[in-house]
Amino acid sequence: MKKAGKLGMSLLMATMLLVTSACGSGNGGTNTAGADNAGGTSAPAAASSEPAAAPADKKVTLGFAQVGAESGWRTANTNSIKESAAAAGYDLKFSDAQQKQENQIKAIRSYIQQKVDVIAFSPVVESGWDTVLKEAKDAGIPVILTDRAVDSSDTSLYETFIGSDFVEEGRRAGQWLVDKYKDSAEEINIVELQGTTGSAPAIDRKTGFEEVIKSNANLKVIASQTGDFTRAKGNEVMQSFLKANKKIDVLYAHNDDMALGAIQAIEAAGLKPGEDIIIISVDGVKDGFIAASEGKINFIVECNPLLGPQLMQAVQDVLDGKTIEKRIVTEEGVFTSEQAKAALPDRKY
Amino acid sequence: MVKHHLFWPLVMLGALLLFNLLYSPDFFSVQMRAGKLYGSLIDILNFGAPLILVAIGMTLVIATKGIDLSVGSIVAIAGAMACMTLSKGTDQNMLGLVLSAVGIALVLALALGLWNGMLVAAFGIQPIIATLILMVAGRGVAQLITGGQIITVSSSAYKFIGAGSLLTLPFSIFIAGAVLLIAALLTRKTALGLFIESVGCNPEASRLAGIRSRVVMIAVYMFCGLCAGIAGLLLSANVSSADGNNAGLWYELDAILAVVIGGTSLSGGRFYLLGTVVGALIIQTLTTTIYMIGVPPEITLVVKAFVVLLVCLIQSETFRKTLVHRFKTRRYPAEREVKRHA
Numbered sequence: 001m002k003k004a005g006k007l008g009m010s011l012l013m014a015t016m017l018l019v020t021s022a023c024g025s026g027n028g029g030t031n032t033a034g035a036d037n038a039g040g041t042s043a044p045a046a047a048s049s050e051p052a053a054a055p056a057d058k059k060v061t062l063g064f065a066q067v068g069a070e071s072g073w074r075t076a077n078t079n080s081i082k083e084s085a086a087a088a089g090y091d092l093k094f095s096d097a098q099q100k101q102e103n104q105i106k107a108i109r110s111y112i113q114q115k116v117d118v119i120a121f122s123p124v125v126e127s128g129w130d131t132v133l134k135e136a137k138d139a140g141i142p143v144i145l146t147d148r149a150v151d152s153s154d155t156s157l158y159e160t161f162i163g164s165d166f167v168e169e170g171r172r173a174g175q176w177l178v179d180k181y182k183d184s185a186e187e188i189n190i191v192e193l194q195g196t197t198g199s200a201p202a203i204d205r206k207t208g209f210e211e212v213i214k215s216n217a218n219l220k221v222i223a224s225q226t227g228d229f230t231r232a233k234g235n236e237v238m239q240s241f242l243k244a245n246k247k248i249d250v251l252y253a254h255n256d257d258m259a260l261g262a263i264q265a266i267e268a269a270g271l272k273p274g275e276d277i278i279i280i281s282v283d284g285v286k287d288g289f290i291a292a293s294e295g296k297i298n299f300i301v302e303c304n305p306l307l308g309p310q311l312m313q314a315v316q317d318v319l320d321g322k323t324i325e326k327r328i329v330t331e332e333g334v335f336t337s338e339q340a341k342a343a344l345p346d347r348k349y
Numbered sequence: 350m351v352k353h354h355l356f357w358p359l360v361m362l363g364a365l366l367l368f369n370l371l372y373s374p375d376f377f378s379v380q381m382r383a384g385k386l387y388g389s390l391i392d393i394l395n396f397g398a399p400l401i402l403v404a405i406g407m408t409l410v411i412a413t414k415g416i417d418l419s420v421g422s423i424v425a426i427a428g429a430m431a432c433m434t435l436s437k438g439t440d441q442n443m444l445g446l447v448l449s450a451v452g453i454a455l456v457l458a459l460a461l462g463l464w465n466g467m468l469v470a471a472f473g474i475q476p477i478i479a480t481l482i483l484m485v486a487g488r489g490v491a492q493l494i495t496g497g498q499i500i501t502v503s504s505s506a507y508k509f510i511g512a513g514s515l516l517t518l519p520f521s522i523f524i525a526g527a528v529l530l531i532a533a534l535l536t537r538k539t540a541l542g543l544f545i546e547s548v549g550c551n552p553e554a555s556r557l558a559g560i561r562s563r564v565v566m567i568a569v570y571m572f573c574g575l576c577a578g579i580a581g582l583l584l585s586a587n588v589s590s591a592d593g594n595n596a597g598l599w600y601e602l603d604a605i606l607a608v609v610i611g612g613t614s615l616s617g618g619r620f621y622l623l624g625t626v627v628g629a630l631i632i633q634t635l636t637t638t639i640y641m642i643g644v645p646p647e648i649t650l651v652v653k654a655f656v657v658l659l660v661c662l663i664q665s666e667t668f669r670k671t672l673v674h675r676f677k678t679r680r681y682p683a684e685r686e687v688k689r690h691a
Contacts, residue, residue, distance in 0.1 A: 068497075075497065197646045226646035230595045231499075231588040236396055240640035243389045244373065257499065261588050268512065270382045287501050287590075 063111030065121035077305035084308030170208020192224035234261030256288030292340035397633035398521035399580035406576030414617025415476035422487020423577035424597025428585030441504035462574020466567030491593035511586030549617030
């Protein structure tokens with residue numbers, strides 16, 4: 001028995017080693033491949049439009065450590081950064097952290113060793129970045145955060161944070177609702193599908209929404225549960241909402257996927273999504289837009305992943321020595337059903 | 350009657366349902382809507398079907414003193430594979446395509462079960478480690494299949510598997526029922542059940558007694574993989590999409606919990622399929638209850654954990670005995686003195 005336990009333990013160790021080493025090498029592989037790729041595609045562009053501000057005649061190198069490829073949103077984000085880096089003529093070194101902080105720290109350290117000009121990354125989690133950011137600072141490499149923030153108290157560790165303002169997204173969703181029901185005298189019952197409990201988008205989108213709908217006493221959130229940002233949970237929770245509450249007028253979902261799951265629950269209950277129950281959602285992914293163009297989602301607040309151009313602008317400004325804002329908010333739109341229908345063919349993600 | 354293994358699980362399920370009845374009297378109302386039955390009870394059966402399936406497979410694995418941690422990943426892989434095959438086709442509603450998508454996904458699930466079974470039975474790796482490998486790697490495989498994206502399919506034939514209805518009841522209930530029936534018949538009407546229990550008690554002794562322990566073990570893991578695969582199809586068909594990242598996340602834990610609540614011991618050698626079904630229904634009823642009464646999401650897990658703790662304590666014979674003992678014993682110091690050596 002004891003022997004078996006030891007064997008099991010050593011096997012576990014071996015597996016873990018294998019897994020970590022596989023991750024490491026896999027990461028390295030994509031890393032160099034990405035860099036080669038970026039170098040290859042951006043070379044011609046660089047020849048024609050090399051920015052004058054680059055120090056000497058050396059091409060600007062940008063190291064970017066991405067979270068992973070967990071959703072369509074993230075893929076669009078990655079593509080946007082690769083495309084705009086190529087367009088700006090930067091040499092992009094790209095790495096995929098597979099949603100692990102240690103991979104991301106490894107990638108950032110390797111960028112420091114390679115002496116890239118600027119490091120940009122989307123932190124997997126909020127905390128634990130001080131050491132590696134300090135190393136970058138000591139090496140004199142400016143750091144730009146994209147999409148997600150870090151909770152470091154020392155803001156001098158990074159130049160700027162480019163990303164969506166989740167509270168503002170919530171406010172916009174709420175504002176549309178307030179405008180829609182400003183003349184209504186009866187009570188409007190709202191149910192809310194929250195994102196993953198404790199995540200920044202879930203907390204902020206809820207806060208912003210509540211802040212705005214407070215102005216109209218008729219707007220009431222009667223139920224609010226987490227749907228974990230997934231379709232399956234959105235469906236299941238909405239089923240329960242429909243059974244527990246007699247009258248639901250509005251559904252506010254923190255992302256499109258949950259709204260899509262909820263739409264199926266509403267249809268299963270014999271109601272018409274978008275008519276019997278007004279649906280508001282955040283994100284604006286392709287499937288969400290398709291549903292909106294069919295009139296099943298009434299209002300989408302966009303959460304724009306295409307922040308490549310803004311990132312490249314910030315990189316340029318940092319290298320030019322300009323002082324830039326500590327917080328750059330991505331440009332985002334809002335779409336009603338009709339607007340979504342018109343915009344659908346041009347959507348990139 | 351108290352001695353019957355289904356007694357305490359059924360009491361707990363009854364208590365949960367009673368709580369719901371008191372909280373909202375509508376809970377038990379079932380109406381006809383658009384040709385199908387509609388109500389909370391139907392929901393519990395419908396959403397509970399995948400968990401019941403996974404838990405049935407898990408029961409047999411646990412009966413051989415094993416455990417399968419990879420079921421959640423197999424759920425994700427099966428859903429991803431089916432949706433991928435469908436999305437490659439030209440006409441997604443073609444019955445042949447849907448059947449082949451389902452077939453490919455189930456064969457893949459069987460193969461993954463075979464992999465687990467080989468690791469455990471042929472190479473003698475401890476089940477918890479052997480299946481941990483696929484648990485970790487499986488989500489990667491699912492993501493690989495979907496390319497890291499959520500794949501949406503628009504096939505009404507495929508959707509029928511998870512969201513369709515037959516004889517006014519959700520189709521998923523029939524699938525779960527059929528698998529339960531097959532498993533029950535195979536294990537209780539043939540010697541297979543006895544073989545499984547015997548292997549769970551002592552694989553070596555069973556082998557010497559003429560049972561092919563390895564074959565039994567491999568078969569059990571394959572069955573578990575198949576069950577998880579079917580559950581994966583139900584889950585992905587229900588929302589017409591495959592999400593490699595989140596489909597079936599933490600399902601293995603719910604399934605193990607359902608098995609344990611149902612009275613099957615983790616030390617193997619004995620299993621109760623019906624107990625497992627009741628266990629899975631308890632978990633699903635609890636989830637639905639939490640949504641219905643509007644527990645704030647921040648404390649949902651605490652409430653769930655508390656109820657599960659309660660269920661487990663009531664199930665535990667030692668705990669019940671201690672409780673009864675406490676009530677019966679008078680607390681004279683002298684009496685305690687006498688009791689000590691016992």
